[in-house]
Amino acid sequence: MPYQAEVSRSNPSCFLFLIDQSGSMGEVVDPTNLQALDKPVTVDGQTFTHTASGQTKAQAVADAINRLLQNLVIKCAKSEGVRDYYHVGVIGYGGDNTAGRVQPAFSAGLAGREMVPISEIANTPARIDERSKKVSDGAGGLVEQNVKFPIWFEPLASGGTPMCAAFNRATTILGSWLQQHPTGFPPIVINITDGESTDGDPASAAETLKQLQTDDGAVILFNVHISTKQLKPIEFPDTDVTLPDEHAKLLFKMSSCLPPYMQQMASQEGIPAGANTRGFVFNAKMEQVIQFLDIGTRPSNLR
Amino acid sequence: MMCVVSAFALPKKGNRPDEYEDASHCSRPKQVRVGGSCGFWEATINDPPLRLAIADGATETSFSGIWAAILVRRFCRRKASDGQWLQKDINQDLKKCREIWKRKVGARPLPWYAEQKLEYGAYSSLLGVTFELDGSWHCVALGDSCLFQVRGEDKIAAFPLTTAAEFSSRPTLICSNSTSDDQPIDLVVRSGEWCVGDEFYLMTDAVACWFLRSWEMRPVVSWRRAKRRLSRNGGDDPLWSIRKLYGASDFEEFVRSQRTALLGDGAPMMKNDDVTIVRCKIRP
Numbered sequence: 242m243p244y245q246a247e248v249s250r251s252n253p254s255c256f257l258f259l260i261d262q263s264g265s266m267g268e269v270v271d272p273t274n275l276q277a278l279d280k281p282v283t284v285d286g287q288t289f290t291h292t293a294s295g296q297t298k299a300q301a302v303a304d305a306i307n308r309l310l311q312n313l314v315i316k317c318a319k320s321e322g323v324r325d326y327y328h329v330g331v332i333g334y335g336g337d338n339t340a341g342r343v344q345p346a347f348s349a350g351l352a353g354r355e356m357v358p359i360s361e362i363a364n365t366p367a368r369i370d371e372r373s374k375k376v377s378d379g380a381g382g383l384v385e386q387n388v389k390f391p392i393w394f395e396p397l398a399s400g401g402t403p404m405c406a407a408f409n410r411a412t413t414i415l416g417s418w419l420q421q422h423p424t425g426f427p428p429i430v431i432n433i434t435d436g437e438s439t440d441g442d443p444a445s446a447a448e449t450l451k452q453l454q455t456d457d458g459a460v461i462l463f464n465v466h467i468s469t470k471q472l473k474p475i476e477f478p479d480t481d482v483t484l485p486d487e488h489a490k491l492l493f494k495m496s497s498c499l500p501p502y503m504q505q506m507a508s509q510e511g512i513p514a515g516a517n518t519r520g521f522v523f524n525a526k527m528e529q530v531i532q533f534l535d536i537g538t539r540p541s542n543l544r
Numbered sequence: 545m546m547c548v549v550s551a552f553a554l555p556k557k558g559n560r561p562d563e564y565e566d567a568s569h570c571s572r573p574k575q576v577r578v579g580g581s582c583g584f585w586e587a588t589i590n591d592p593p594l595r596l597a598i599a600d601g602a603t604e605t606s607f608s609g610i611w612a613a614i615l616v617r618r619f620c621r622r623k624a625s626d627g628q629w630l631q632k633d634i635n636q637d638l639k640k641c642r643e644i645w646k647r648k649v650g651a652r653p654l655p656w657y658a659e660q661k662l663e664y665g666a667y668s669s670l671l672g673v674t675f676e677l678d679g680s681w682h683c684v685a686l687g688d689s690c691l692f693q694v695r696g697e698d699k700i701a702a703f704p705l706t707t708a709a710e711f712s713s714r715p716t717l718i719c720s721n722s723t724s725d726d727q728p729i730d731l732v733v734r735s736g737e738w739c740v741g742d743e744f745y746l747m748t749d750a751v752a753c754w755f756l757r758s759w760e761m762r763p764v765v766s767w768r769r770a771k772r773r774l775s776r777n778g779g780d781d782p783l784w785s786i787r788k789l790y791g792a793s794d795f796e797e798f799v800r801s802q803r804t805a806l807l808g809d810g811a812p813m814m815k816n817d818d819v820t821i822v823r824c825k826i827r828p
Contacts, residue, residue, distance in 0.1 A: 318661045319563070389659075
């Protein structure tokens, strides 16, 4: 049966995140969160009295990825250090209309690195922020506590959406990985985007990526579509019948089915999942993105 | 009444010996010999009673091996007058164990990820058995480490799990952190009677599951035919396999062979995990 291989230091697995860094990712997550301007502003004949405030999609996704990396480091941490059960890559794609930008998106000490062992990620954050978190005071109340929030990945939003180029880059990176790790648990690729590809139909490039495999199974590709529209998210569908448009149906078709252990995890989270359930969320809000990333990266068989 | 206690320990394949996270302990042992990963003791069932314990630290948490070691020592070092481990005593003992764990893991500065992981705590199973001079034994357990009592060729007790199918990947475990030290934990208890010649086996989950599965796969044969079959080639009778263990090298060979042997569905006979067996034979 596929997707049974133990993940170990001698036979690690990997995650590869493809992050849309197009201009539209600079829009705020919640456009109804309005803040009054000091004085009205007129743009193109229209007068505005409020502006949408809050995190942009790019900032929210960067936070989600940084939090996921933090959790993955902690999962792999043991008394003697961080065990290299996983390698992780983060590729950003965007750029202006004449030249797409597809490049590794780690910052500072890991800048330019395509695939990094988790122990190096643990020891090389770009910086460590302090953020406050509400925690239980043990007496039924909550108190603010400062917690460390390591940052490896900074938000960026400009240009178009060269998704085909991103998938092709992923195929190159994983092709090389698989030559070195032909028997391990298959790599998992998670593509996070808010719109359509601007460099052609990505279906073929996605299929090529999904053809790569180890002895334990094919590369898994999941797609997360995030949206600021006030539409109901569609999570983990097993058919495209309920999907609203061709773009959603395309992303659905490009997504792999959940392997059995992930079906079980999704079911435990209250999400119905069967053999035809795909790793795909459409119109996701950030809480769905975070839950999706958790299910998609939770280890099944860590040694 | 004298017991010969043997403890066998091996880390997961691929891990270093210092990454082993099970623990075992015996109260008041008179050590006979130590060889590699194995220890052999003589101990007496007397006053105070004899106690044995094993624990299995969780892979997913940090400093689990330290937590497992603290738990087994605490169980075995209880006073004679403590009798059975009652809930109020358990809570007090656990509170003390948690203080010891915090002190040990906080002794040196830690990187940011180790500090944050400590907030989750360490987790471990625990199984402890007490042998009284009046011929009774009492066992407490949390998690999937198991006790087996063997008399002759019969397994007359299996606790807390009795079939291989009952093992899961998410057993309930004891945490080194607690928001409330008064919160009861779900220890299960079992009592029985021992007599001279009985053998008791304490096993952590990978080998306990192997033992129950192998026992279930044994063909049902008459006692005489079984004895003839075993004497011819030893067979792959699980009881024979663990009875004949003597030292580190044959234990390593036993575990290696069972980790590589496959069931019909391709899964290994014994899961790759830390392996601990404590064998206690009661002699006159």
